Amino acid sequence: MRFQLTEDQKALRAGMRELLERRFGREALRAAVDAPGRLDRELWRALGDAGFFALRLPEADGGVGLGLPEAVLAFEEAGRALLPGPLAATHLAAGAVPGAATGETVVAAVDGELVEWLEAADVVRGQASGAVALRSLDPLTPLHRTPAAGATGTGTQDPVAVLLTAAEQLGTAVRVGELAVQHARNRTQFGQPIGAFQAVKHLCADLLVRTETARVAVYAAAVTADPADIAAARLLADEAAVQGARDCLQVHGGMGFTWEADVHLHLKRAWVRARRGGGSTESEELLAARLVA
Amino acid sequence: MDLSYTPEEEDFRARLRDWLAKALPTLPAKPSPADWPGRRAYDLGWQRMLYDAGYADVHWDASPTTRLIFLEETERAGAPYVGANFVGLLHAGPTVAAEGTAEQRARWLPPILRGEEVWCQGFSEPGAGSDLAALRTRAWRDGDDYVVSGSKIWTSHAEVADWCELLVRTDPDVPKHKGITWLAMPMDADGITVRPLRTLAGSAEFAEVFLDEVRVPAGNRVGAENDGWRVTMVTLSFERGTAFVGEVVACRRVLAELARAARENGCWDDPVLRRRLGRLEAEFRALWRLTQWNVSEAEANGGVPGAGGSVFKLRYSHARQELYDTAADVLGPAALDLDRPWVLDRLSALSYTIAAGTSQIQRNIVAERILGLPKGR
Ligand SMILES: Cc1cc2nc3c(=O)[nH]c(=O)nc-3n(C[C@H](O)[C@H](O)[C@H](O)COP(=O)(O)OP(=O)(O)OC[C@H]3O[C@@H](n4cnc5c(N)ncnc54)[C@H](O)[C@@H]3O)c2cc1C
Numbered sequence: 051m052r053f054q055l056t057e058d059q060k061a062l063r064a065g066m067r068e069l070l071e072r073r074f075g076r077e078a079l080r081a082a083v084d085a086p087g088r089l090d091r092e093l094w095r096a097l098g099d100a101g102f103f104a105l106r107l108p109e110a111d112g113g114v115g116l117g118l119p120e121a122v123l124a125f126e127e128a129g130r131a132l133l134p135g136p137l138a139a140t141h142l143a144a145g146a147v148p149g150a151a152t153g154e155t156v157v158a159a160v161d162g163e164l165v166e167w168l169e170a171a172d173v174v175r176g177q178a179s180g181a182v183a184l185r186s187l188d189p190l191t192p193l194h195r196t197p198a199a200g201a202t203g204t205g206t207q208d209p210v211a212v213l214l215t216a217a218e219q220l221g222t223a224v225r226v227g228e229l230a231v232q233h234a235r236n237r238t239q240f241g242q243p244i245g246a247f248q249a250v251k252h253l254c255a256d257l258l259v260r261t262e263t264a265r266v267a268v269y270a271a272a273v274t275a276d277p278a279d280i281a282a283a284r285l286l287a288d289e290a291a292v293q294g295a296r297d298c299l300q301v302h303g304g305m306g307f308t309w310e311a312d313v314h315l316h317l318k319r320a321w322v323r324a325r326r327g328g329g330s331t332e333s334e335e336l337l338a339a340r341l342v343a
Numbered sequence: 344m345d346l347s348y349t350p351e352e353e354d355f356r357a358r359l360r361d362w363l364a365k366a367l368p369t370l371p372a373k374p375s376p377a378d379w380p381g382r383r384a385y386d387l388g389w390q391r392m393l394y395d396a397g398y399a400d401v402h403w404d405a406s407p408t409t410r411l412i413f414l415e416e417t418e419r420a421g422a423p424y425v426g427a428n429f430v431g432l433l434h435a436g437p438t439v440a441a442e443g444t445a446e447q448r449a450r451w452l453p454p455i456l457r458g459e460e461v462w463c464q465g466f467s468e469p470g471a472g473s474d475l476a477a478l479r480t481r482a483w484r485d486g487d488d489y490v491v492s493g494s495k496i497w498t499s500h501a502e503v504a505d506w507c508e509l510l511v512r513t514d515p516d517v518p519k520h521k522g523i524t525w526l527a528m529p530m531d532a533d534g535i536t537v538r539p540l541r542t543l544a545g546s547a548e549f550a551e552v553f554l555d556e557v558r559v560p561a562g563n564r565v566g567a568e569n570d571g572w573r574v575t576m577v578t579l580s581f582e583r584g585t586a587f588v589g590e591v592v593a594c595r596r597v598l599a600e601l602a603r604a605a606r607e608n609g610c611w612d613d614p615v616l617r618r619r620l621g622r623l624e625a626e627f628r629a630l631w632r633l634t635q636w637n638v639s640e641a642e643a644n645g646g647v648p649g650a651g652g653s654v655f656k657l658r659y660s661h662a663r664q665e666l667y668d669t670a671a672d673v674l675g676p677a678a679l680d681l682d683r684p685w686v687l688d689r690l691s692a693l694s695y696t697i698a699a700g701t702s703q704i705q706r707n708i709v710a711e712r713i714l715g716l717p718k719g720r
Contacts, residue, residue: 051346052344053344245710248719263630334622341598
């Protein structure tokens with residue numbers, strides 16, 4: 051069995067990481083925070099050029115012709131970089147909405163009672179009339195709430211959207227793990243790096259264990275595309291991202307509670323993503339039903 | 344990334360399945376947990392059947408994937424667990440195979456494979472558990488023998504073992520990791536007293552072993568004198584490697600049984616409990632994927648289990664306890680009845696965060712060896 055990344059997959063992931071570091075580094079991230087609601091169209095087109103949206107579209111239709119595992123790796127990197135925008139909605143629209151595949155068209159989608167990036171989008175899939183803007187918890191994700199009557203309700207989300215979201219959560223877990231370990235190595239108290247203290251060390255170890263468990267669940271679901279595997283992946287990835295970001299915040303001490311540190315941005319995005327596709331309840335119910343099927 | 348098996352691997356699975364279907368009905372009745380001689384005979388008998396069918400050395404010589412298939416299929420078919428053969432097959436044997444002389448390999452390995460000799464592990468001492476290198480059991484060289492005095496504790500299967508993989512201090516004057524030696528001690532030697540210890544589950548799974556000037560031939564030393572710590576690290580990497588594969592398969596079966604029981608007794612209508620079962624299903628699916636990932640990684644690295652074993656053990660030992668706690672909620676008042684299924688399992692699951700390195704020690708390993716955080720004071 052070869053349940054490991056192939057050389058091509060490693061190269062794709064490295065290429066994606068490099069692109070995002072170049073086009074959406076720390077400065078761009080903080081600039082985006084200072085200009086909420088503005089979507090960087092140039093970056094969106096660059097993503098289109100790199101094949102981010104057309105990754106799974108057949109080559110005959112102008113796509114890259116790759117599969118879910120590759121899409122998951124690209125979305126993991128997007129999550130790691132905290133890339134803003136309706137990434138999954140646009141990716142899923144490639145081939146159906148003109149311009150989505152190339153990044154010319156920004157596509158948003160109604161998910162339950164919420165819509166991300168409604169105003170910045172060119173096309174909105176789903177019933178969004180009467181939607182009211184929220185003061186969004188996540189400064190990097192503008193949110194609207196649709197009237198309950200017009201909501202599509204739960205259970206209608208494409209499992210692929212759920213999986214891609216889980217991949218983004220995995221990326222967040224990876225990133226907050228890096229930030230926590232970096233800080234634990236550099237910050238000294240009581241005459242030694244705080245990472246030498248077991249209480250801190252164990253927070254970091256648990257963070258890694260959750261991340262690696264989520265990683266195998268997400269990758270396996272990308273290989274099988276089984277809805278139960280996808281449900282499992284989302285539960286583990288939500289946990290890894292949300293709890294990981296909290297632990298990372300704790301490791302940063304007072305610094306972790308500031309607007310200045312990036313930790314809160316990761317946590318807030320993880321909370322936004324955890325609401326998508328019916329949330330964890332739906333995934334738990336799906337898996338429970340599978341147990342007695 | 345791929346989750347499929349090669350035609351050879353599928354072929355191995357099919358032949359094993361056929362053989363299990365024929366072999367398992369011929370097994371004698373399972374002895375009671377308190378009947379140690381009976382358990383020894385049963386476990387050795389099963390090993391002998393595996394030997395005769397050509398599966399005995401699957402833990403040593405087969406590729407990691409083949410081993411995974413073996414453990415998956417035997418558990419699925421309800422075959423016996425390694426039981427009393429655990430130490431011999433899963434760590435003493437591989438250690439002797441990797442570090443022993445040709446003579447030692449010829450002496451000790453075939454009887455393990457044929458199901459003739461049982462081994463136990465004499466590492467822990469009352470004053471040396473997590474801090475294993477602090478062990479104090481002394482050994483002096485006297486002619487062709489080592490003379491060993493001290494005591495060991497928590498020695499699983501000691502009552503029925505023929506051999507003990509024993510760690511002793513041969514030089515007390517050097518830093519603690521440097522003066523340790525790895526010996527194979529015959530359990531019938533003079534001066535050995537085994538005192539069974541009763542576990543919280545009520546039975547005597549392990550024992551205290553007192554050593555009073557026990558003579559062990561110097562030829563039973565594996566590795567060089569005072570080089571035992573390095574040999575021990577080899578043993579421990581086997582212990583934490585893929586030792587839990589079969590158990591994950593078993594937990595997934597228990598979970599499905601639990602869901603059916605919940606449906607029958609009405610607990611299923613409680614959404615909180617139902618979702619907890621759903622979450623456990625996610626957990627054990629992921630643990631199975633983690634197993635496959637670690638096995639694939641070992642295969643890519645020439646069969647050596649990596650630090651991923653600690654990641655797995657941390658998550659698994661916790662999940663196993665969670666599983667049986669949930670079982671208790673499904674059982675209701677019956678969870679207090681020792682004659683009901685899952686109740687003893689709930690008790691024995693308590694050892695998983697302690698044995699083979701506690702969860703705290705595993706976290707230290709993950710933090711220091713994988714994340715590179717500084718060693719603490
Ligand atoms: C069912 C079972 C079977 C066993 N079988 C065998 C066997 O066959 N052979 C054998 O040699 N041994 C065996 N053991 C022993 C086992 O390996 C030890 O119990 C284990 O390593 C812990 O050591 P200890 O019991 O001395 O606990 P201690 O080391 O005293 O630990 C007590 C507590 O302190 C914590 N602690 C200790 N050091 C640290 C640290 N540095 N940082 C943070 N926390 C720490 C531990 O995590 C634990 O919570 C068995 C144990 C069990 C439960």
